[in-house]
Amino acid sequence: MEMHFDQHISRQFNEDLEGIKTEMLEMGGMVARQVADAVDALSNADSQLAEKVLRIEDEIDRSEMALDEHATLIIAKRQPAASDLRMVMSVTRIARDLERIGDEACKVAKMAIALTDEGTSPRGYTEIRHIANAVRRMLNDALDAYTRFDVASALRTLAEDEQVDMDYRTAVRELVTYMMEDPRSISRVINVLWTLRSLERIGDHAKNICEQVVYLVEGADIRHGHEKNLRKP
Amino acid sequence: MSTMTLDASARTEAAQAELLGVESVAHSAEVRKTVGRPFIEIAKLRMRDVNVCYGEIQAIHSVSLDIGCNEVVAMIGPSGCGKSTFLRCLNRMNDTIEGCRVEGELSLDGEPIYGPKVDVVPLRARVGMVFQKPNPFPKSIYENVAYGPKIHGIASRRAELDEIVENSLHRAGLWNEVKDRLNKPGTGLSGGQQQRLCIARAIAVSPEVILMDEPCSALDPIATARIEELIDELRANYTIAIVTHSMQQAARVSQRTAYFHLGHLVEVNDTETVFTNPEHELTEAYITGRFG
Numbered sequence: 001m002e003m004h005f006d007q008h009i010s011r012q013f014n015e016d017l018e019g020i021k022t023e024m025l026e027m028g029g030m031v032a033r034q035v036a037d038a039v040d041a042l043s044n045a046d047s048q049l050a051e052k053v054l055r056i057e058d059e060i061d062r063s064e065m066a067l068d069e070h071a072t073l074i075i076a077k078r079q080p081a082a083s084d085l086r087m088v089m090s091v092t093r094i095a096r097d098l099e100r101i102g103d104e105a106c107k108v109a110k111m112a113i114a115l116t117d118e119g120t121s122p123r124g125y126t127e128i129r130h131i132a133n134a135v136r137r138m139l140n141d142a143l144d145a146y147t148r149f150d151v152a153s154a155l156r157t158l159a160e161d162e163q164v165d166m167d168y169r170t171a172v173r174e175l176v177t178y179m180m181e182d183p184r185s186i187s188r189v190i191n192v193l194w195t196l197r198s199l200e201r202i203g204d205h206a207k208n209i210c211e212q213v214v215y216l217v218e219g220a221d222i223r224h225g226h227e228k229n230l231r232k233p
Numbered sequence: 234m235s236t237m238t239l240d241a242s243a244r245t246e247a248a249q250a251e252l253l254g255v256e257s258v259a260h261s262a263e264v265r266k267t268v269g270r271p272f273i274e275i276a277k278l279r280m281r282d283v284n285v286c287y288g289e290i291q292a293i294h295s296v297s298l299d300i301g302c303n304e305v306v307a308m309i310g311p312s313g314c315g316k317s318t319f320l321r322c323l324n325r326m327n328d329t330i331e332g333c334r335v336e337g338e339l340s341l342d343g344e345p346i347y348g349p350k351v352d353v354v355p356l357r358a359r360v361g362m363v364f365q366k367p368n369p370f371p372k373s374i375y376e377n378v379a380y381g382p383k384i385h386g387i388a389s390r391r392a393e394l395d396e397i398v399e400n401s402l403h404r405a406g407l408w409n410e411v412k413d414r415l416n417k418p419g420t421g422l423s424g425g426q427q428q429r430l431c432i433a434r435a436i437a438v439s440p441e442v443i444l445m446d447e448p449c450s451a452l453d454p455i456a457t458a459r460i461e462e463l464i465d466e467l468r469a470n471y472t473i474a475i476v477t478h479s480m481q482q483a484a485r486v487s488q489r490t491a492y493f494h495l496g497h498l499v500e501v502n503d504t505e506t507v508f509t510n511p512e513h514e515l516t517e518a519y520i521t522g523r524f525g
Contacts, residue, residue: 001514007523079481081508081520219510 003083003149003217013078017087020070024091024098027063028143030056031098034105035139035202039132042112042195043125050116053109060102067095086219090212094146097205101139104198104205111195115188123178123185124192127171131196134164135203142209146216154213157206164203171196268512269502270489273299277472278323278442283337285318285327292318295337296498298491300442305464305473307487307504309480311519314493316476320444322346323474324360325353341442358385361435365447367427369419369434374411377419377430378402381438397437405433406463425456432463436471443467445475449482461486480520484508492516 005017034053041050071092074080080088138160145154175193179186211223220230276299285293293315300306308316318327325346327333339346346356358381369377378398382388388397398415402408407429411422419430428448435443445464449457464473464486477483483490483504490507492500492515500513511517518524 001517004523007518009522009524013522081480081484082511082517084521085509 001083001217005084005087008084010078013084016070016074016078017080017084020067020074020091021087023063023067023070024095025143025147027060027067027095027098028139028146030060030063031101031105032136032139032143034060034102035108035132035136038105038108038112039128039136039199041109042115043129045112045116047113047116050109050112054106057102057106060099064095064099068092083216083219086216090146090216094209094212097208101202101205104201107198108195111191111198114191118188118191124171124175124189124196127167127174128192128195128199131164131167131171131199131203134160134167135199135206138164138203138206139209142206142213145210145213149213149217151214151217154210158210161203161207164200168196168200267297267498267501269500269506271298271491271498271501273301273304275301277302277304277342278474279338279340279343280322281338283319283322283335283339285315285322285336286334287330288332292496293322294496296493298498298501300472300474302472303468303470304489305468305475305487306501307483307490308474308476308493309478309483309490309519310493312478313495315496316491316493317446319493319498320446320474320476323442323444324357324362325351326362328353355385358438359440360442360444361438361440363428363431363435363443363445363448366451367424367431369422369427369430371418371420373416374402374419374422374430375415378433378437381434385438387438401433401437402430404436404467405429406459406466407433423456425452425459428452428456428460429463432460432467436467440471442472442474445473445477447476447478450478457482480508492519494519 005021006014008014008017034056037049038053040046041053071088074088078084138157141153141157144150145157172193175189175196179189208223211221214220214222214230218230222230278298278300280299281297283293283296284291296315296319298306308320310316321327322335322339323346327335335347341356341359345351370380372380375398378401379388379394382394382397388394399408399412402411407426410426411417411430419427422430428451432443432448449460452460461482464475467473475483475486484507487504489501490504491498492507492511492513494515500507500511500516502512506512507516508520511520
């Protein structure tokens, strides 16, 4: 079924729905920028950029709250059904994921500051860059799939999370070996591990966004491994 | 005559599509075959290829639907879509309209509703009806409820009647409000109470099916909530078909929802499905308030 949110008899309803979608995508843009900056701050030992990432946090929290309020008002005033209802539900769920991605970006930024203070450690940075690139791409593709109501693209992006998880586990194993070889590096490598963990979580949240694209368009809830709920891929 | 031919060809097409296993209409704006779940295993009311014409105008086009025991089926659709016409076929209320012609198979417990030997009086006792505007008789509350059992010969002795009246008013959730003024006129009650009185009157003759034609459209939200609560309780003992303009009401009270559009039955599905993920785009357009 095609998705049209601009054909309600009530023009105000069109605007309300378009409004929360735009708000969510703007929030998504902000969060994607935050993740990119956090990773750059880490790679380039740029603590100023890391500080900027931390400052944006408040703004993202406020966006989430505003979005929730607007969605609640739409439910109260319009009693949306079918695709309209799924739009409202998916937008609020995605907003929560975006807010958490923002939290993870802040954790990465804090690590960037800590690691910069300690002096750069090349160990683990290759893995960080690799995983960071993958999850940044996933996040952008997920938001893009939502904008275009593109289920096929959402499913492709969703599948990439498996590779991210695998890369994460490999990196953890390597870094654990390294810590055993050189116990003096433990505290620094643990910071790298936390960063990797945050990035891996961002991948999970991007996956959640993709699941909401499927929910919005197909009405199928495929969360927690329930892909079988999707009848036609 | 021409409509008949058209319908026959549409039926042939539907049969061909079924043979080929083609879900030809699921995502097209055209209506040829009802999508979803119009049929159930054990049907109380069974309708097949029902056509209704008012003179030259065909109001219902080949509608097939089952309604089961202890089930509330809601019929929704824009004004003039044929939902009330269809509902009124189920107890032959259309017989009173001049020029109205009903074709197709309609049966109650396997017995034809439109058979030549069918007497509509006992039929309407089995299939009761509640209308949009509460229409109590200009008699006492007691007489309103006792009238049906009396004329259908269900009760003759006063004690029996008293019991039926009390029981029906209890079931309609009205007893406590009227028990002290049973001899006062029914028309003196509030709108919501009058509608519950009409429901009590309908169930006094122990029907098997209750048809409701927009039973709450003249009521305030509190009276509406009472009637909806009552519908849910009545479901335990009756089969209920309700026509409503309130989509929220359909979502709240029914187990299956049927969407009518220009005399066609577009979609019948579990109510949850209809309101979260309808199959047909016409259903989607209607329930979300889009241009259809």
